[in-house]
Amino acid sequence: MAFTLVAEPSASVAGALRRFLENAGHEVTVASTVQEGLERVRELAPALVLASITEGFDGEALCRHVKEEAPAIPVLLLYLPEEENPESRAAAAGAEACLVGPLKRATVVSCVSLLMQLSKAREAVSVVRTEMQLMQHQNQGPRPVAASSAADLEFLKRLLFMEVKRSRRYRYPISYLLLEPDRYAELLAPLPASQRTSALAEILRRLTEALRDIDVAVPFAEGRFIVFLPYTPYEGALVVAERLRQRVKEVESVPGLTASMGLSVFEPSAAKGQAQVSFGSLMKEAGEALRRAQAAGGDRVEGGRLTPAE
Template structure:
């Protein structure tokens, strides 16, 4: 289980943070002082440290000491709403990302998850045994993350249910257009915060039963059960428009590739599988990007050839 260490002296704030993270299946420990935080960090080896910068706790000083003693531990700095230079202060303290209050559940959970995935990807890259070995693909760095593995298991189950109970399911792959160009002026902490804001926007625009997880930097995958083509197209278009409201990057756009399975009674209809949905959504996303981006493309699957067995994966 992933774990989070929260260094926050305010009881209301740390209680809210605990509730946010425990709802996302994190094991949470809370401390109120710098010395306690250092002891817990060494003793428990948490997946991430959330450190508050306030009058009662110098989270930046804690961050500097943690980076000196435990450089592999991700640190998320939390600033009060009145802080007007969080990016510069976070970078000066050596923090990996920052959030500015008031804090929302979706933003906290997504930022923590992205930060952990970033460090896992870095560790995987450093574990490559030789300089000549192939570097990890940027698009698959997060494919082994707990969030993606959860989505894959969920999809496999829902695919089987969809076949049996004959209800539609939809999968959409989303990628931010020209992400490197938009993120170039930003420091690493701000980049992580912006990606967390994007994921929060996407999640808030969907239903509680839908699942959205990051697949790699700037690429996300969303699964929508009980959603036919028309409804999925409406949701995808809403997501495309919602990204344009992101204040830090007002010119940011989104390309989306959509794949849908709608059961029908007619014989010979293409059977659905997790692999088919991912391949179809990937091809649709490629077409959206090739057409200039900032659009939704739907993948149309034709009839299944006679005698061809459906794939299970």
């Protein structure tokens, strides 16, 4: 069974975190020092590492060691309430996400569950990329990219549905990008199947390389990709979108290739009340934004925030 490593020097805090997670069905092991935490990682390969940042415990150092030795293991860093720049510090350490105290049970359990689910989603995306590469090498006939792993795409859709619900409940931002190469019918569609598959695989590879481990990029339809950015507000999503737009231009197999993107961001407000947003509304907004980007000449990002009704 996959388990979570809690790296926390305080026995009372570690005990509380352990109860939170075990009551939610997670198996937990605890380490009280950075060295002990690293030894647990080496011996047991946990599904996730949850590490505190305190005056006497350098969870960021543990995170950096984990990412050097086992980069696929997600790391969640826990900061004290007075920390002013937790997101930038966590990103610099290589962590997938961070939380700032005081910690509530529902928030901890939700974030741990999300990171584990995203790890599974990344495995599904890896299967898609592998199948695309095999199609390229075997020179198979035409086959829609999205159909190459329908089960994996269905898993991703279920994950996205779930995360919209979590975002509404626990009030964290999520962002979606729909990306489509410009002039697809002119530049990509006429290519032989093997070359077209190779080009799409290269696009997916360059997108994935430009994302955090917590993010997910997957073929959504032939010639279209969906990028899911959890815990990402509007400004951060714009930065990512522009970076991806530039990466598409680096595709070597199709010189001069550009892409249009539709962005849809949900940022729950701090006020109480159920936000009226759904997976369908997010995807609809992203699709409409993509069409606006294409109508404006392509090679651009369009879209914005979906605000909740209070």
